[in-house]
Amino acid sequence: MSPAPTEAAASPLLAGLNEQQLEAVTYGDGPLLILAGAGSGKTRVLTHRVAWLIRERGVRPDEILAITFTNKAAGEMKARIETLVGHVARTMWISTFHSMCARLLRREAERLGYRPNYTIHDADDSRRLIKRCLEELDFDVKRFPPESIARVISDAKNRLQDPADYRSEVEGFFAQTVADVYELYQKKLGQMNAMDFDDLLANAVFLLERFPQRLAHYQRSFRHILIDEYQDTNHAQYRLAHLLAGERGSIAVVGDDDQSIYSWRGADIRNILEFERDYPEARIIRLEQNYRSTQAVLDVANAVVKHNRRRKGKNLWTGRGAGSTVAIVEVPDEHGEAQFVASEVQRLLSGEAGPRAFSPDDIAVLYRTNAQSRVLEEQFGRYAISYQVIGGQRFYERAEVKDGLAYLNVIANPDDEQRLLRIINAPRRGIGATTVERLLTHAATVGESLWSVLQAADQIPGVAAGTAGRLQAFVALIRSFQA
Known part of the structure; x- marks a missing residue:
């Protein structure tokens, strides 16, 4: 139950909120759907709601789980909440879905057959490993591009399909090829004590489904769950949120069915459109006042988006005035x-x-x-116009950064074969592709990990004494960092 307007207005946390924002911030327990149009102050609503729960409702910060879709957004939300309530905000769970799952699985990994020091493979690591799987299965990587295989496997994981599930539902040579690669890919990840990004979501769901006592623990732990950009959630994310919310359903989701643009990577707009089906007692609040654009821009946007067939409907407006008329310009190319x-x-x-x-x-x-x-x-x-291109290669995509992170991962988890292969000759230390192939073949023959055979490199057939010495020096380097 929400407080009366006069009671709510007394709180400095609520100063400057419009009527709909105030209603969303001060909503009590139970499911809440906030339909937030562009520029309607949704981040302000989320941060002030969290602060309201902590300051006015007595909810402990560590009992609140707030999910955003980027690390940047999570950092900004945490900083804003800390400004409102102080350092107590640091004990909150504010993160992306993937970061939250990684944190949860560090505690629970052994229940799923992983060690707590598992490593996480990014998209580039996954493509490289899939390429190795294709080659090992004697498939032509030109006919079956690793990028294409990776997308299909990612889609399957986002639908919570393991290799057996996927194989049982597909037909055709390409799909069965993907099934073969998917099976080997997961086997190799397991041997490396590694997960890819999609595994983080899927394994978190599998954990909560297979271990009811752990599900009950996390349901008790999170009294309030808040999720931003709910229209962009995929099936695995939807299932995870639904499990954690439980029957109590103290879940507040913020989204805009008119801004769903990620269906190509698994986002399912039905998650927001059918929220009331999942939570019949849900309250729906529309944030329609726009603080970013002029009315002329909003009129055009409203006129265009009203033709969407699947939407809940809202009409954006602003107090900023009409502004300049929107121009439509047609050009040939x-x-x-x-x-x-x-x-x-x-x-x-x-x-x-x-x-x-x-x-x-x-x-x-x-x-x-x-x-x-x-x-x-x-x-x-x-036109002699000076300009600056913003963006370019991301920091974590630079080769030297990937190499540095690979070293850290191998130090923590030497069985991560994919990362080990990345750094075994980086920087160059005279260990060529032929030597690496001999090492992999020997490891497969004796049934040991690449790291294990590296430690006895001088006993591997075909490896020259000088090369064996360089391999042993590499092993000594890694061990020196582990000490």
């Missing part, structure tokens, strides 16, 4: 588009487009894919 954008930027910079001239820092050009930047950059060059 991407070159015409880039030329138009560059000419408009030039008009803004020169002052021709309005009462004052803008500086380059005032202008942003957005594009959907990195490939689109090339023609834009060409046109900016012709």
